[in-house]
Amino acid sequence: MLEIKNLHATVESEGTEILKGVNLTVQKGEIHAIMGPNGSGKSTLAKVVAGHPDYEITGGDILYNGESILELDPDERAHAGIFLAFQYPVEVPGVTNTTLLRESYNTIAASRGREELDPLEFDDYIKEKLDLVEMNPDFLGRSVNTGFSGGEKKRNEIFQMAVLQPALSLLDETDSGLDIDALRIVADGINKLHGNEDAVVLITHYQRLLNYIVPDFVHVMIGGRIAKSGGKELALELEEKGYDWLESLATVNGEAK
Amino acid sequence: MTAAHPTRIEPSIFHRLAMHSPDPENRLWTGIREKSMMKLNSTGFPHRKIEEWRFTDLKPITRTEFSGMDKAGIKPAAGIEQYFIPESDRSRLVFINGRFYENFSSIGGLGKGVTVGNLRNYPKSKIVQDYLNKLVNYEGDIFTAYNGLMFEDGAFIHLEKGAKAEAPVQVLNLYTDSEKPFIANPRMLVVAEEESDVTIIEDHIGLGQNCYMTIPVCEVKVKQKAHIHHVRIQRDSIEAIHMSRPIAYVEKNSEYHSYTITLGAKLSRNEPRVIQEDEEVDFTLDGLVLIDGEQIADTHSVMDHRFSHANSHQLHKVVVNGRAHSIFNGKIFVRRDAQKIDSFQENRNLLLSLDGLVNTKPQLEIFADDVLCSHGATIGNFDPEEVFYLQSRGMTEEKAKEVLTYAFALETIENVKVDSVHKLLVEEVYRYTKANSTPKAKVTVS
Numbered sequence: 001m002l003e004i005k006n007l008h009a010t011v012e013s014e015g016t017e018i019l020k021g022v023n024l025t026v027q028k029g030e031i032h033a034i035m036g037p038n039g040s041g042k043s044t045l046a047k048v049v050a051g052h053p054d055y056e057i058t059g060g061d062i063l064y065n066g067e068s069i070l071e072l073d074p075d076e077r078a079h080a081g082i083f084l085a086f087q088y089p090v091e092v093p094g095v096t097n098t099t100l101l102r103e104s105y106n107t108i109a110a111s112r113g114r115e116e117l118d119p120l121e122f123d124d125y126i127k128e129k130l131d132l133v134e135m136n137p138d139f140l141g142r143s144v145n146t147g148f149s150g151g152e153k154k155r156n157e158i159f160q161m162a163v164l165q166p167a168l169s170l171l172d173e174t175d176s177g178l179d180i181d182a183l184r185i186v187a188d189g190i191n192k193l194h195g196n197e198d199a200v201v202l203i204t205h206y207q208r209l210l211n212y213i214v215p216d217f218v219h220v221m222i223g224g225r226i227a228k229s230g231g232k233e234l235a236l237e238l239e240e241k242g243y244d245w246l247e248s249l250a251t252v253n254g255e256a257k
Numbered sequence: 258m259t260a261a262h263p264t265r266i267e268p269s270i271f272h273r274l275a276m277h278s279p280d281p282e283n284r285l286w287t288g289i290r291e292k293s294m295m296k297l298n299s300t301g302f303p304h305r306k307i308e309e310w311r312f313t314d315l316k317p318i319t320r321t322e323f324s325g326m327d328k329a330g331i332k333p334a335a336g337i338e339q340y341f342i343p344e345s346d347r348s349r350l351v352f353i354n355g356r357f358y359e360n361f362s363s364i365g366g367l368g369k370g371v372t373v374g375n376l377r378n379y380p381k382s383k384i385v386q387d388y389l390n391k392l393v394n395y396e397g398d399i400f401t402a403y404n405g406l407m408f409e410d411g412a413f414i415h416l417e418k419g420a421k422a423e424a425p426v427q428v429l430n431l432y433t434d435s436e437k438p439f440i441a442n443p444r445m446l447v448v449a450e451e452e453s454d455v456t457i458i459e460d461h462i463g464l465g466q467n468c469y470m471t472i473p474v475c476e477v478k479v480k481q482k483a484h485i486h487h488v489r490i491q492r493d494s495i496e497a498i499h500m501s502r503p504i505a506y507v508e509k510n511s512e513y514h515s516y517t518i519t520l521g522a523k524l525s526r527n528e529p530r531v532i533q534e535d536e537e538v539d540f541t542l543d544g545l546v547l548i549d550g551e552q553i554a555d556t557h558s559v560m561d562h563r564f565s566h567a568n569s570h571q572l573h574k575v576v577v578n579g580r581a582h583s584i585f586n587g588k589i590f591v592r593r594d595a596q597k598i599d600s601f602q603e604n605r606n607l608l609l610s611l612d613g614l615v616n617t618k619p620q621l622e623i624f625a626d627d628v629l630c631s632h633g634a635t636i637g638n639f640d641p642e643e644v645f646y647l648q649s650r651g652m653t654e655e656k657a658k659e660v661l662t663y664a665f666a667l668e669t670i671e672n673v674k675v676d677s678v679h680k681l682l683v684e685e686v687y688r689y690t691k692a693n694s695t696p697k698a699k700v701t702v703s
Contacts, residue, residue: 050649051648051649052645053641053645054641073648073653073654074645074648074649075648075649075651075652075653075654075656075657077649078648078649078650078651079651083649084649086646086649089646090640090642090643090645090646092643092646092647092660092661092664093664093668094663094664094665094667094668095660095661095664099660100647100650100660101650103650103651103652103656103660104650104651104652107651107652108651143664160650164650164651
């Protein structure tokens with residue numbers, strides 16, 4: 001489904017290289033966790049796949065269902081089924097959750113061959129999804145993320161994922177800022193949404209989330225590359241040993257950071 | 258606050274046109290006319306060396322040759338019913354080019370103690386004699402002087418003590434198409450006695466694409482415990498000039514809330530003023546400006562806190578596209594001994610094009626020490642993170658910007674409480690954002 005090949009990316013305004021040759025393959029039905037220390041490029045990787053305009057791709061490719069998406073705008077990627085849950089969800093005063101989601105749902109539905117829903121049908125449809133993340137219906141009439149607590153914002157991202165039903169979900173530190181109950185709600189939601197036809201990439205700092213969502217693969221990013229990949233047991237090893245032992249591994253050839 | 262320099266007074270367009278007042282037999286407002294004539298003769302035409310007019314390009318006025326109303330080739334007004342709001346079915350005053358049209362007006366539905374009509378029919382009214390032209394306080398302003406000299410008709414709204422208007426009053430000012438540019442002088446006097454309540458929808462609409470100048474002068478007196486909700490919509494012709502001077506005096510425990518929506522006119526200069534006359538008042542002077550092309554929209558406001566315990570609010574939001582130019586100068590005065598003032602002022606500008614221009618100048622002059630005055634002015638384009646967020650949810654870049662503009666503008670009209678007017682304004686905002694999300698307005702956000 002997703003094939004990232006030797007991907008290099010720089011911050012467009014500064015020219016600083018953040019991704020220095022990332023390789024990653026994600027198949028349908030899989031859950032991948034990407035871990036790593038601060039500044040290793042995890043969040044950048046997620047944003048680059050979603051098409052964030054701040055980054056320039058200087059080498060390599062991103063294939064989605066076999067085709068390069070580098071030339072696609074963020075909205076075209078969303079139409080193709082890619083979803084990014086933001087680390088810092090943006091407040092959009094004046095636009096209600098319902099307005100945003102109906103607009104999104106219908107444009108995405110049109111391009112993915114699903115039926116568009118009229119406002120009444122849509123209301124019924126999203127009410128079902130609210131339960132998944134245990135959100136109050138009042139929430140729908142409120143401006144997107146405006147005045148939401150950190151935890152509410154993160155839950156809203158998963159709610160949007162539930163409504164939009166993406167094929168590939170990139171969840172950027174969705175667990176950070178959540179207390180233990182909220183974490184469980186969010187994790188349960190993600191588990192329920194995940195099936196054989198979609199893939200999830202979790203970007204996380206802590207092993208904690210992986211107690212609730214069991215990944216098929218764990219990757220460690222260091223210095224803009226994936227330094228090590230393994231099964232779910234790798235996360236436990238990281239929890240125990242930290243990232244230091246991998247950092248030395250990543251600099252073996254003296255080239256990366 | 259520099260007044261016009263006396264040595265620079267030269268006969269202006271106003272002096273020339275004042276020579277042939279259209280109705281010399283009309284002696285109703287003789288006293289006002291004499292005073293206005295004196296003021297006109299001692300007042301110069303503004304220019305950019307005067308601080309108050311520094312940023313405002315007055316060429317649309319100075320380069321236009323205005324004709325007297327009788328020589329302007331005025332075309333008939335048609336299809337005006339479409340501008341009637343249903344809530345004011347029986348509480349509507351219609352003025353065309355500043356003249357009252359009784360046949361289009363309807364004033365039966367306001368309930369007890371409410372008088373609504375043409376000023377000209379109330380020359381002997383004590384209220385009119387006490388207040389008309391007495392509340393206007395625009396020192397050195399040639400436009401108010403000219404209006405005082407020339408106005409014939411005007412809206413008169415009076416509420417007796419305790420009277421609550423049963424419907425909003427629509428004051429519909431229409432301007433017709435014409436062969437030559439003309440000047441209209443709408444006038445308005447609103448006096449709300451103790452504990453009365455009224456909502457006023459003041460609408461200015463250009464029926465053609467022609468050039469004309471309108472100088473609406475509006476005097477408002479809000480007595481103790483009275484409430485006024487005043488919505489002002491400016492939808493003048495795209496070639497028009499709109500110089501409005503609405504002034505309100507607020508007495509103890511009264512409330513005056515005004516919302517001005519500026520959409521039309523090539524050049525507009527709006528000078529709203531609110532003057533506090535006693536303690537415990539609450540007033541609002543919000544504005545929304547949506548401009549494009551070559552439009553110039555200037556707001557110079559004054560909120561004068563003269564006594565303790567006042568809440569005041571001014572949210573002035575502007576969207577600029579094309580080569581349009583917005584000017585904002587918001588004066589907030591807090592006089593000595595006017596303590597416990599809570600005053601909020603914010604001017605937010607969304608600048609969508611590289612050729613657009615915004616000048617903003619919050620001006621706070623505070624002489625009391627126990628006051629809370631917050632103010633802010635921002636000029637910016639879209640936040641790229643907001644655009645990306647919406648795009649990542651499937652909206653095109655254009656759609657994302659349209660949604661963000663719409664949301665930006667909508668905030669200021671949320672408090673307009675007459676349904677059909679609120680709906681109309683939402684549609685106007687939508688029309689503007691739609692027209693401005695086309696590629697011609699495309700701005701790179703990086």
